[in-house]
Amino acid sequence: MMNEQPDDLSDLDVAAFWRDGYLVARHLVSPERIDTMRGVVTDHLAQNLAPIEYEVDVKYPGAPTDPEAEGGNTPRRLLHAYARHSVLREWATDEAIASRLARLFDTRDVTLSQCHHNCVMTKHPGFSSATLWHQDNRYWNFDEQNLISVWLALGDENRSNGCLRVIPGSHKLSLEPGRFDAALFLRTDVAENKALLARAVPVELSAGDVLFFHSKLFHAAGRNLTGEVKLSIVNTYHVGTNHPIEGTRSARFPGVPLY
Numbered sequence: 001m002m003n004e005q006p007d008d009l010s011d012l013d014v015a016a017f018w019r020d021g022y023l024v025a026r027h028l029v030s031p032e033r034i035d036t037m038r039g040v041v042t043d044h045l046a047q048n049l050a051p052i053e054y055e056v057d058v059k060y061p062g063a064p065t066d067p068e069a070e071g072g073n074t075p076r077r078l079l080h081a082y083a084r085h086s087v088l089r090e091w092a093t094d095e096a097i098a099s100r101l102a103r104l105f106d107t108r109d110v111t112l113s114q115c116h117h118n119c120v121m122t123k124h125p126g127f128s129s130a131t132l133w134h135q136d137n138r139y140w141n142f143d144e145q146n147l148i149s150v151w152l153a154l155g156d157e158n159r160s161n162g163c164l165r166v167i168p169g170s171h172k173l174s175l176e177p178g179r180f181d182a183a184l185f186l187r188t189d190v191a192e193n194k195a196l197l198a199r200a201v202p203v204e205l206s207a208g209d210v211l212f213f214h215s216k217l218f219h220a221a222g223r224n225l226t227g228e229v230k231l232s233i234v235n236t237y238h239v240g241t242n243h244p245i246e247g248t249r250s251a252r253f254p255g256v257p258l259y
């Protein structure tokens, strides 16, 4: 597949990732390839192709509460991206991603998880919800909290349509349980959390840009306040020797080694 950048990160990029907990690779995917992916995703949305997680399922702030009400069938995530279509499979295992992850993890023993973040995130006008501050470790049960997600923007992402916001360097924090609510979102009524959130920055992306972020990085996102649906593909990877814990949903589907 054609990419517009060399298939590697510099030492400076790797150092920046481990300093900040995230890194953006601009223009990694060509407009033609983005169009192809958007076509597949739009088609799956039009067909309501299962498995889909709906806004009513996530119950985030702003989500419709009644599946029968207007907007009650608004999709949030097209699940199992890898298994959905060859175009999404090729992206998840693309050499440009594999080589960058090998640099970040410092090993070629990199595996794609087919559990949870292996999806197309959608944010629809009118009925999308906001995602509160969290680390993706709230979803994951692995031996080590050391996973990296790869977020591909299939269109522009900005503050108006609910781009991600991150707290640079927050992947290094170890916070006491009292800083979180029952669902493992950061409590906004805690003074230390307010100080932390003041450091947040938006990650604005253009179509074809790719965000790499660590599973301990605190991030959040607003609602989509525009008239256009926002689409992003998200896959998560780990080192092969970092195993999912048996019996958890992180172990439900087999991982896919990239090399």
Ligand SMILES: O=C(O)CCC(=O)C(=O)O
Pocket: 121, 129, 130, 131, 136, 162, 164, 219, 220, 221, 222
């Ligand atoms: O797009 C969003 O609202 C954020 C998604 C996210 O952080 C998540 O699903 O973990």
